[in-house]
Amino acid sequence: MNFSSNYFLAPMASYTDKPFRKIAKDYGAGLTVSELISINSIYYNNPKAFALAKRNYNEIPFAIQLFGYDIDLFIKAALKIESMCDIIDINAGCPVPKVLKAKAGAYLLKEKKHLISIVESLKKYIKKPVSVKVRMGFDNDNINTIDFYKDLENAGCDMVTIHARLRNGFYNSSVDYEHIALVCSRLKIPVVANGGIDSYEKLKEVKKITNCKYFMIGQAALKKPYIFEDLLNKKDSSRNIEYIKNLMLNHFTLMIEEYGENAHKLFRKFAHRYLSGYKNAKLINFCINNSKNSQEILNIINSIK
Ligand SMILES: Cc1cc2nc3c(=O)[nH]c(=O)nc-3n(C[C@H](O)[C@H](O)[C@H](O)COP(=O)(O)O)c2cc1C
Structure with a gap:
């Protein structure tokens, strides 16, 4: 192997x-x-x-x-x-x-x-x-x-x-x-x-x-x-919120390709993990949980600062 x-x-x-x-x-x-x-x-x-x-x-x-x-x-x-x-x-x-x-x-x-x-x-x-x-x-x-x-x-x-x-x-x-x-x-x-x-x-x-x-x-x-x-x-890195934001966008795009409109519901649990420990995580997660479609999720991710 x-x-x-x-x-x-x-x-x-x-x-x-x-x-x-x-x-x-x-x-x-x-x-x-x-x-x-x-x-x-x-x-x-x-x-x-x-x-x-x-x-x-x-x-x-x-x-x-x-x-x-x-x-x-x-x-x-x-x-x-x-x-x-x-x-x-x-x-x-x-x-x-x-x-x-x-x-x-x-x-x-x-x-x-x-x-x-x-x-x-x-x-x-x-x-x-x-x-x-x-x-x-x-x-x-x-x-x-x-x-x-x-x-x-x-x-x-x-x-x-x-x-x-x-x-x-x-x-x-x-x-x-x-x-x-x-x-x-x-x-x-x-x-x-x-x-x-x-x-x-x-x-x-x-x-x-x-x-x-x-x-x-x-x-x-x-x-x-x-x-x-x-x-x-061989080194731990810390990545800033801009990096995490791009990672989330990349991940969500792959999920849309795989699942179509279902992606917006399936992505929630990942968003919670990515954002754990970040300021405003609670509010962003709340918005993501209540989003109605993929475009809303994209808008929310894009608004993260
Ligand atoms: C949400 C979740 C789902 C899991 N599903 C599986 C699974 O399908 N098959 C499996 O062998 N282990 C599963 N595990 C166990 C993980 O593969 C791993 O053995 C465990 O999380 C310990 O590694 P970690 O401490 O690095 O998380 C799961 C763990 C978690 C947290």
Whole structure:
């Protein structure tokens, strides 16, 4: 597997769509991943699922992340989308109750043998590399052991990303980088460190503890997608409001191209992230939330000073 840089964009449901992934890629993300897509929706040819799996011309390499439980369906879904990506990623970390109820996402960490069988089976039928994205465990009674990671590797898993939080830690609890360090020291396949990396300074700390080569960035990239450029430049940057304004215009334009008039509703959540910490953010967000069409959003962004 070749990556265009060592800093990957994390999959984030309803955020890392085609327009946002293009932006992250342009800033230097070395791997982009679709948001989690259900194996059932692919198997039953749901057009929305296929839209989520579509990449931009510049997304190379690109991974499609699948979630589900049934091994047979995993194989059938993976065969259907294999030609659309460079890597097939298995979600073994999603903490959302609806997903856990379907025995998918982080639930797979409670049935590790089953997860290993999914990997083994995919490797029999799929030619593209197969990676797995895990949390460091389901709960305190189910922390992933080195034997589990070794089993994943022996099953043919080509890369493992570790989001070093437990299921109940969701997205903001403390991150156990020592866990990643131990795994990284024991596996031959690439181990990607994930959780809490929000600056070059933080990256240096995480690199020192984990000794990993690859890193995945999630929430910080939503506020500052240029974090990939900062990491590549080995320096944290601060960008002024004029820069953020142009970034928002570029992003919104890509969203209009992708979604047409629906873009104005879908852009709101991104605007909130871009503007967090800026004076007048509350007022601008209020206006954006109440805008009725794309032109209004463009006017609001253009008026930001
Ligand atoms: C809004 C949101 C949606 C997410 N959706 C997914 C997803 O679809 N698949 C996945 O593997 N992880 C998902 N995650 C987890 C992220 O990929 C990442 O592991 C997590 O945010 C930790 O990285 P960070 O601390 O850099 O944000 C999501 C996280 C957030 C905040």
